[in-house]
Structures are given as C-alpha cells and as structure tokens.
Amino acid sequence: MARGDGRLTHDINPYSPAPQDACGVFGVWAPGEEVSKLTYFGLYALQHRGQEAAGIAVSDGFSVVVYKDLGLVAQVFDESTLASLRGHLAVGHTRYSTTGASTWENAQPTFRTSASGSGIALCHNGNLVNTPELAAQAAEAGIRGAFPTSTDTDIITALLAARPDVTIEQAAMEILPTLRGAFSLVFMDETTLYAARDPQGVRPLVLGRLERGWVVASETAALDIVGASYVREVEPGELIAIDSEGL
Template identity: 50%
Template sequence: MMSNQSLSSDQYCDQSKDDYPQHLDKPEEACGVFGIYAPEQDVAKLTYFGLFALQHRGQESSGIATFDDKQLHVYKDMGLVSQVFNEEILDQLPGQIAVGHNRYSTTGSSHIANAQPAVVETPLGPLALAHNGNLVNTIQLRDDLLKHNSNLMTTTDSELIALGIAAEVNHGKGWLEAAMSAFQSCQGAFSLVIGTPDGLMGVRDPNGIRPLVIGTLGGNSGGYVLASETCGLDIIGADYLRDVEPGELVWINDEGIASFDWSQKPERKVCIFEMIYFARPDSIMDDQTVFSYRLRLGRQLAKESTPDADMVIAVPDSGVPAAIGFSRESGIPYGEGLIKK
C-alpha cells in the first residue's frame, strides 16, 4: 500500500514523453467522483463515506486529495474504499477541500499510476482532478500536450484534462478562465470534480452524459458537496440542491457557489445506461428514484412482450426492480434464481 503523500505535485511530473505508453487506457465510463468544500468539517472522512456510497461505480482503485490552504495531501491505492483507507490514513489528510475518486474496473491496464485524483502542479498551486467519463479525442490531446513539452505520467484521458488546464494556467490565466479554455478542446463525456488551493469546481460536458449533483451541508458550519449520485449526499447527511447542468461549471469557495456556462451549445443527452445499470437504485435522477424508473421499464416490457413463463428471475442487482415491475404487470410470479456472491 502506498504511504501517505503530502505533495507538491511536481513529484508526479518526472516521466519523459519517450516513456509514455503509445496506447491510452481503456474507457472508465462509470467511475465515481466526490468533492467537498467544508472548512469546519473533517473533509477526508466525509469524502471516505461519500466514496463508500459510490463504490458501485468503481472497484479498481480509490483515492482522496485534500487541500489544507496551499498544501496538498494525497492518498490513493488499488482496491475498494474500505481496503484503501483507515482511520490513521484519513487523519493524515487535513484540509478544507477534498476530492475523491473510485475507478471503474475495465479490461484496460490496472496500475496504481492510473488511480485518481490526477494531480498536476501549476503556477497557481497544485490541482487535483477526478473524472467520470470518456474522452473521444485523446490522441489529439496527447499530441498537442507533448508538442508543448507536457510531462505525461499515466495512460488515462483524465490526466490530459488536468494537464490541459495547467497549460492554460501557464499562459497566465486564472483557475476559471484556464479551465473553461481547456474544456473547449475536450470531446466526449466528462463529469469532473477539481480541487485547487482556492476553491472547488464541478463540471459537466455539454451533453451531460455522466451525472453530477450538488448538495449542501446543514448546521452552522455549512459547506457544499459534489457527487456522481445523490446517494453520495445521503450518506453524509447533505441535502440535494440541484444537478450541475450540461455545459456548466460551478465554482465553490469562501464566497459561496457561482455558476458559469462554459459551452455555447449545451444539449442534454444523458447516457441511458445510468438509468438501466450504472446508478444505485436509491439515487434520484430526473426527479425520480432510479428504482421507480427501472420498475416502469419492467412494466413496459411486460406490456410489449409477455412470454409463456413460470417465473420472473432478475440478474442481480440492477435487474431486480425491472423484474419486479415485469412480474407485477404480467402476473407471473417473481422469484430469486441467481445469488450475487
């Protein structure tokens, strides 16, 4: 297991472009991302619980980065959230801002170097980025960055986004201008949580392909939370505020939350697999629980095609609500025939 790292993130940038793999890693469409701005809270432990609730979105690796003023602390490793972190490790991640990530296990390379958050150094300080999605122009982005002598450390498209922002900061831009400028070069699906020493960003691509929600922490301390799904808010007692809209960037700091439309042509095109498979049944999407949506899918399927069958059996766990809906509509009994180990 990796030791806890209190970093200036130039420690990540010691690999030459000649050492960089020729083929980027496989897509990680269903990763879980989490971010929190809460100066009066233990942000590392809250992020741990948020990632625990989002474990279904990624089981390959887990990581948390915290910002204690200008100091960045990072810990990430292969495995489930409960395997990667313990009390001792979380106590070594102080700060007011935290970014967390669960990586989706794919057929691509499985290395600690690809665990997130991705961290890069900039003239404004370190940046920590957690990404859910898949860019479709990674080769072009990679080539452009290498032309400008960027140091590539991983085989993920997520690092390319972080390096793109850093490159814009290197040209004298502030965090927001740099980020919105870098996003113009990104094509595909990306829901991002980005931590900086000065604030926390939440971003969705112009189509909002992957989900990202905003929550608020109650009490006197207050604070804001970003998560892939509302179940990541529920577990820490945060209240759902709204979704981050397609093509929107939200900026959270000591002045509150501000919204910026960085895309000129946002058009909502949410991935249907979120509703069918990826998302947890108790999460809320489009003002309805995912469970109720899948239940109606099963009812509709029974209306369109009812076979001569003795029992409706689900493939656990995402298929259970649809199977129940199919059973209720068709009158065919529901039963368990498969057990998830």
C-alpha cells in the first residue's frame, strides 16, 4: 500500500536527537548555468531536512535524466556524476521518512513518461491522507499495478503523466485540488519547472531569483548558498510554472 512521505504538520520536536522527517525539495531553471551543481549545493543546504536518500533530475530541453541513491548528498554525488547531469533546469530532493521503506525505489525524484511522451520528474515534501482514493483514481485511468514504490509521491507523478490530451500544467491544475493533506511539490518536464503548495500552506516553499533564472526551495538557506535573492513564499494553494517565457 502506498504511504506518506512524512508528517501531516510542520512541527519539529526540538528535544528529539533523531533526524526530523521534513524532506527537502529544490528546483532551478537557469539556462547557461550548471544547474546540477546549483541543485547539489541547494540540497546540501537542506541536508538537515532529510538524510536517507538524495536525488537530482535534469533536462537539456530534450530529455529528463534522473540520478538518485541512498545516503547523504555528498555521498550520492561526486564531480563526475554532476558533470554528466547537463541541462538548463533541474529538481532535487533529500528524503527522510517515518513510513515507507528506506529503499532506492522510494528515493526521489520519482519519474514517469507521460501518455504524450514527455518525461516528468517530481519531488515531494509532505503526506497525503487520501492515498487510497488517489490510487483508485489511478486505476481508473488505466495505471493498474504500476506503482513500484511505497510512497504517495509516485501516485501523484503517475496521475500527472496519465493524460495524453492536456499539458502537464493543465493536468496539475486538475490533479492538485484532489490531493488532501500537506504537500510542497517541485516537478519538471523537458522544458518547464513547476512548483505547488497545499491550500493550507503547511509545508514551506520559497521562490528566489538568480541573475539568469529562478529557484524554488524548501528554505531560504538553499537560496543563499546558490546566490539567489529571496522573492517571496509560494502562496498556499498556488501553482507556478517557469520556462523560457518567464514566471
């Protein structure tokens, strides 16, 4: 059964010596920049939010490539790996979970090929409470038995990828209102970076500006480390899209 990625609230126990299950998400759209390295540094600044696994997806405008593994950010990525992840937009994730096995399959970003042939990579910080209903919705869409992970994140990705007749943005506008619980999402296809936040704004998500691009992240610390200036929070219930036309 698919399970959530973390808590339903953003409360962190200051007296617990264990890592806290917050998860960190990062996304960047910046032509001409080394986006894989920017994402690496952003995730490094968010390492305190998740220590089980780390992953990065990049696109060069033609295809999406995902690299992820168990371990800390500095253990998963080295110079040669980052050099191979070339493109102008990227998303990344650091994972800490209380439910769902700590396995490679559950590491993020999750990836799906859409019904129209586009690649979708998605990073999720949150926990949904209507996963069975979403799984049933996925089954109705013909995605039967297609979930290799034990998280709700893959179901979200699958639902976004299931519609051949609409764009990813249009699919997101239809799917996001059906999600119940706390979530901040950063996802991408070959050309566009997307970010979304649940209507209650339980999970944090901020927007930053680079000289030649945009950044979204769980915390402003990730903006600072890549030299991005803070613009604003992503509003509760908001979906943003960033591409060659801008924000």
